[in-house]
Amino acid sequence: MGFNKKTVEDVEVHGKVVLLRTDYNVPIDAAGRITDAFRVTRSVPTIQYLLSHGAQKVVIVSHLGRPEGRINSRLSLAPVAAVLKNELPSVNVVFANFLPGVMGDGSEFLANMTATPVGSVVMLENLRFNPGEEQNSEEFARSLVQVTGADIFVQDGFAVLHRESATTNAITRLLPSVAGLLVIREVSALQQAIYNPVRPFLSINGGAKISDKIGVLEKLMEVSEGMLIGGAMANTFLQYSGLNVGASKVELGQGATLNAIYAAKTARNVQLLVPKDVAVVREIAPNAKVDIKSVSAVGSHDIIVDIGPRTAELFTSMIHEANTIFWNGTLGITEYAQFSSGSRAVAEAIGYKRNGLTIIGGGDTAGFVRSLMLSNRNLDYSLISTGGGVTLDFIASKPLPGLAGLQDR
Secondary structure: OOOOEOEHHHOOOOOOEEEEEOOOOOOEOOOOOEOOOHHHHHHHHHHHHHHHOOOOEEEEEOOOOOOOOOOOHHHOOHHHHHHHHHHOOOOOEEEOOOEOOOEOOOHHHHHHHHHOOOOEEEEOOOHHHOOOOOOOOHHHHHHHHHHHOOOEEEEOOHHHOOOOOOOOOHHHHOOOEEEOHHHHHHHHHHHHHHHOOOOOEEEEEOOOOOHHHHHHHHHHHHHOOEEEEOHHHHHHHHHHOOOOOOOOOOOOOOHHHHHHHHHHHHHHOOEEEOOOEEEEEOOOOOOOOOEEEEHHHOOOOOEEEEEOHHHHHHHHHHHHHOOEEEEEOOOOOOOOHHHOHHHHHHHHHHHOOOOOEEEEOOHHHHHHHHHHHHHOOOOOOOEEOOOOHHHHHHHOOOOOHHHHOOOEO
16 A cells, blocks of 8 residues: 655646645743744755745645634744744745734735745744634635645645644645645555554554544554553553552443454454553652552552563563564653653663664654653654654544545546
């Protein structure tokens, strides 16, 4: 299964105004500073490609947070534009304090667009300031096309492909629409892992809820030779097996799902590994005393906060044998350093591999791995995804409106 949509490499962009959808939904602190610019930096190759191939102008549209269709200065994209300027020091990057329908009548913006030199990058204000974005309004999409004079639309916001909005769906009915380099890279990697993996395939699953990942777990059970379970999700597996998990977080009502998972395990002879030992505390706090216990020795007041060292060793041994690895969901409460040992061991085991395809599936897992990479430059991964929910939807074969509307090859 290959990438069957047209991309920026399949169309002529020379002399054209390109409307580029990125995902700049980045974390910003109370002082208005971006605390993680990963999604911004990952958009740069597509922008550089368009400019180097003669695009007249690149007009970027994106969103930030949930302003619920109202102007919110705290969710302005101005700080993002400042970061992008640093990433593209030789490019004229302009932030337009404008969005059709909610900010200005467009006349000043049009004048500025005319005056802006060829080869410039122009960023509009937060799309979600206009309710039409989340309503998948064709009228709002048309206003973006008209005010920018766009000739072609490039979808490079991988993390929003599962959203049905004006700039993932409606816009594709108005302009020739193709994929950007980031979307190509992420979709192609997932396609290879799920549909044509180099075996053995190992999936590592953490996080809190089984119910959020039913389709994902079912699909991964179909394609994996090995599956590792950690995080709060593992507590539900352990309790299902008749073990006491004390005061740990457990998701009730998952018996039928777990029955199906274990039936598939038996039918496909999948090696399903849940924790053998765990780190426990009596309270979740920065200075909490951590004990390591066998899963059969967890007390009624214990709270499981991480996998134990024996489990981490078992997990890493399976990682060493795998040729395709997909990891989504941290294995402990990684907001606290003393509860992140298991996730760190797994991240390092994957990051030190120099063979095979290794995918970090976005969200909290990607953030945790990137934080480790800041202090350990020897860690390397085939792909650290910019998407969280969209990655899971892709694996579960759910519709991706932002991909479906792009032109077929």
